[in-house]
Amino acid sequence: MIRREEVLLDFTSRFHADILDLEDKSNTRVYVNITPESIVKIGTYLFRNVGARFNIATASDLPPNIEILYHFLIEDINLLISLRVFLDREKPEIESLAKDIEAFNWIEREMSELLGITFIGHPDPRRLLLADNWPEGICPLRQDYEEWDQTADRTRGV
Amino acid sequence: MGKTIIPIGPYHPLQEEPEFFTLTVEGETVVDIDVRIGYNHRGIEKLSEMKTFENSTFVVERICGICSTSHPYAYTRAVEDIFPMEVSMRSKYVRTIIAEGERVHSHLLWLGLAGHFLGYNTVYMWAWKLREEILDVMEILSGNRNNYAMFKPGGVRRDIKTEDIPICLKKIDSIVPTLVMLKKAVLDDPVLHARLKGVGVLSYQDAIDFSALGPTSRASGVARDVRKDSPYGAYQELEWDMIVTKNGDVFDKAVIRILEMFESIKILKYCLNNLPDGEIDAKIKDIPPGEGIGHIEAPRGETFHYVKSDGTNRPMRHKVRAPTFMNFPTYKASVKGQTISDATIILAAIDPCYCCTERVAVKDVKGRMLFNGQDLIRLSREKTGKMKQRMGGR
Numbered sequence: 149m150i151r152r153e154e155v156l157l158d159f160t161s162r163f164h165a166d167i168l169d170l171e172d173k174s175n176t177r178v179y180v181n182i183t184p185e186s187i188v189k190i191g192t193y194l195f196r197n198v199g200a201r202f203n204i205a206t207a208s209d210l211p212p213n214i215e216i217l218y219h220f221l222i223e224d225i226n227l228l229i230s231l232r233v234f235l236d237r238e239k240p241e242i243e244s245l246a247k248d249i250e251a252f253n254w255i256e257r258e259m260s261e262l263l264g265i266t267f268i269g270h271p272d273p274r275r276l277l278l279a280d281n282w283p284e285g286i287c288p289l290r291q292d293y294e295e296w297d298q299t300a301d302r303t304r305g306v
Numbered sequence: 307m308g309k310t311i312i313p314i315g316p317y318h319p320l321q322e323e324p325e326f327f328t329l330t331v332e333g334e335t336v337v338d339i340d341v342r343i344g345y346n347h348r349g350i351e352k353l354s355e356m357k358t359f360e361n362s363t364f365v366v367e368r369i370c371g372i373c374s375t376s377h378p379y380a381y382t383r384a385v386e387d388i389f390p391m392e393v394s395m396r397s398k399y400v401r402t403i404i405a406e407g408e409r410v411h412s413h414l415l416w417l418g419l420a421g422h423f424l425g426y427n428t429v430y431m432w433a434w435k436l437r438e439e440i441l442d443v444m445e446i447l448s449g450n451r452n453n454y455a456m457f458k459p460g461g462v463r464r465d466i467k468t469e470d471i472p473i474c475l476k477k478i479d480s481i482v483p484t485l486v487m488l489k490k491a492v493l494d495d496p497v498l499h500a501r502l503k504g505v506g507v508l509s510y511q512d513a514i515d516f517s518a519l520g521p522t523s524r525a526s527g528v529a530r531d532v533r534k535d536s537p538y539g540a541y542q543e544l545e546w547d548m549i550v551t552k553n554g555d556v557f558d559k560a561v562i563r564i565l566e567m568f569e570s571i572k573i574l575k576y577c578l579n580n581l582p583d584g585e586i587d588a589k590i591k592d593i594p595p596g597e598g599i600g601h602i603e604a605p606r607g608e609t610f611h612y613v614k615s616d617g618t619n620r621p622m623r624h625k626v627r628a629p630t631f632m633n634f635p636t637y638k639a640s641v642k643g644q645t646i647s648d649a650t651i652i653l654a655a656i657d658p659c660y661c662c663t664e665r666v667a668v669k670d671v672k673g674r675m676l677f678n679g680q681d682l683i684r685l686s687r688e689k690t691g692k693m694k695q696r697m698g699g700r
Contacts, residue, residue: 174387177387177599201517201530202517203601203608203610203627204610204612204627204631206623206625208614208623217612221535221536223530223536226535226536226537228536228599228601230599250635250638251632253635254634255631275344276344277343277344278344288352293352300356302620303618303619304592304618304619305592306459306591306592306593306619
């Protein structure tokens with residue numbers, strides 16, 4: 149029976165040079181800030197060697213960066229590891245994981261069109277959701293996308 | 307023999323849910339498949355950024371009309387994970403009851419449609435008749451047959467009345483004998499065995515590589531269920547079994563769904579009989595800055611929501627991942643090498659929202675209509691009919 153501490157210790161010692169920051173948020177959630185160059189190495193290790201399931205990746209536009217979170221669930225110990233990378237907002241580029249692992253294929257296509265991230269070496273870099281006549285270079289999930297409700301006031305509360 | 311490319315869909319006057327399949331066939335055999343989606347992209351993630359945290363619950367409830375509770379469940383858990391906080395025991399039970407009731411009616415809906423595609427309209431009628439009983443229970447509990455609006459960050463919106471529980475239990479009990487009959491009728495039928503076994507196999511390794519979820523992965527021997535792996539709600543306190551089979555074909559996917567309904571009924575009855583007392587709402591006043599992840603087991607697999615808050619009343623980023631997003635690409639592995647007459651049921655077996663398979667059209671390269679959706683269902687039924695004759699005219 150593998151334990152949470154052993155997995156985390158093994159993970160941090162193996163990739164200590166690539167890990168910038170580790171936030172142990174709760175029993176089931178760990179956020180690891182890594183360098184963008186190491187994503188294929190660490191992602192493949194988690195998926196193939198640790199046997200984690202790839203949940204999904206979520207990208208957000210946080211000027212001056214674009215942030216991508218890759219969520220992996222290690223099912224045996226109920227630990228959700230989220231790998232966080234920050235990319236340059238002007239030229240967001242990162243190595244594709246879909247080259248080796250099918251599960252990354254669609255979400256990388258989705259992030260590529262909605263946030264304008266280039267996935268280097270993606271086997272099938274076509275559009276996934278947006279229409280064929282959608283103008284090139286307009287990314288609906290960027291903060292500067294204009295066609296949305298500007299009257300929504302951001303105050304406190306729920 | 308030369309290859310023929312067959313575009314299927316998406317444009318058809320009757321189409322509700324457009325999807326575009328390109329089948330490459332050699333004679334009768336499918337050698338390649340490609341899918342184009344996005345014809346119905348509604349921009350819910352962007353919309354959610356403009357809604358308050360409470361309003362978003364209603365928006366995400368409308369993502370799916372069949373598993374309408376799975377999205378609010380995952381979303382509220384994501385919001386609660388920002389703190390992180392736990393909701394009261396009573397609201398956990400109420401949430402579990404709604405989620406399991408939904409699983410039963412969703413699986414019954416699938417079973418009925420699968421029967422319809424195969425030319426077993428009796429199965430279709432029986433399954434949908436049983437589904438009505440479950441929808442009645444949901445109406446008694448929540449006031450709605452679907453889109454229950456029971457969830458809110460911090461708890462549930464409505465309580466379950468003690469006086470309603472006996473009638474719900476009676477209704478749930480009333481469907482069990484028919485469900486047992488249906489299970490026998492489906493699982494012991496030699497024609498269905500011949501028709502569905504070995505069709506559309508998704509191997510164990512493919513299920514891992516595609517990160518397949520829910521019944522699609524469990525049919526391939528991957529024991530994967532968020533209710534067991536990352537227990538939430540009341541599941542930790544309950545006794546129930548995860549149904550896992552090995553073959554990965556359409557038959558196993560049907561078996562999983564049929565057997566899972568019995569487990570869900572077990573859970574439903576336990577929760578209704580042992581509903582704890584207490585508050586149902588934590589009354590959240592303010593959401594702190596931060597991020598949260600919520601994932602739950604919907605009828606089709608894991609639904610995953612990610613919410614980022616900047617401390618205001620609206621989410622800053624809200625990512626929605628429905629289970630079909632991961633299950634959908636598995637047809638690349640399971641349809642190849644199969645015949646056109648099996649394509650319908652294989653596409654239906656992962657339980658996408660069905661509309662796509664009902665309304666597909668097959669054209670040749672010059673755009674002439676070869677088969678429309680009705681014809682594909684007819685082909686599938688004819689194959690079943692021929693098998694019936696061959697096996698002794700049942």
